[in-house]
Amino acid sequence: MNCxxxxxxNKQVVCVKSGEILGYVSDVEFNTTxxxxxxxxxxxxxxxxxxxxxxxxxxIPWGDIxxxxxxxxxxxxxxxxxxxx
Numbered sequence: 122m123n124c125x126x127x128x129x130x131n132k133q134v135v136c137v138k139s140g141e142i143l144g145y146v147s148d149v150e151f152n153t154t155x156x157x158x159x160x161x162x163x164x165x166x167x168x169x170x171x172x173x174x175x176x177x178x179x180x181i182p183w184g185d186i187x188x189x190x191x192x193x194x195x196x197x198x199x200x201x202x203x204x205x206x
Contacts, residue, residue: 124189133193134163134181143179146194150180158183161194 126149134143144163151158160183165176181196188195 129161129189129194132189134161135193135195137187137195137197143181143196147178161186 129146129149132146134146135141136143144166146161147164148162149158150160150162160180163179163181165178167175185197186194187197
């Protein structure tokens with residue numbers, strides 16, 4: 122199955138074991154040297170309606186992705202994921 126980066130955006134990301142919804146794919150990181158996709162990024166949720174900034178972004182390594190479906194991405198339950206400030 123071929124998938125474009127634009128197709129990944131706004132897919133819901135769910136942990137396989139806990140069933141927790143982590144958020145939606147907002148961006149991706151790829152290695153320009155090798156051309157490989159390294160991780161997907163979920164932008165942090167706003168704190169108190171956005172008045173106090175936002176939580177850190179969640180970075181999920183490509184190896185932790187189990188399945189990419191039509192509307193969701195299932196990931197392994199190796200939390201906590203790396204959070205970017």
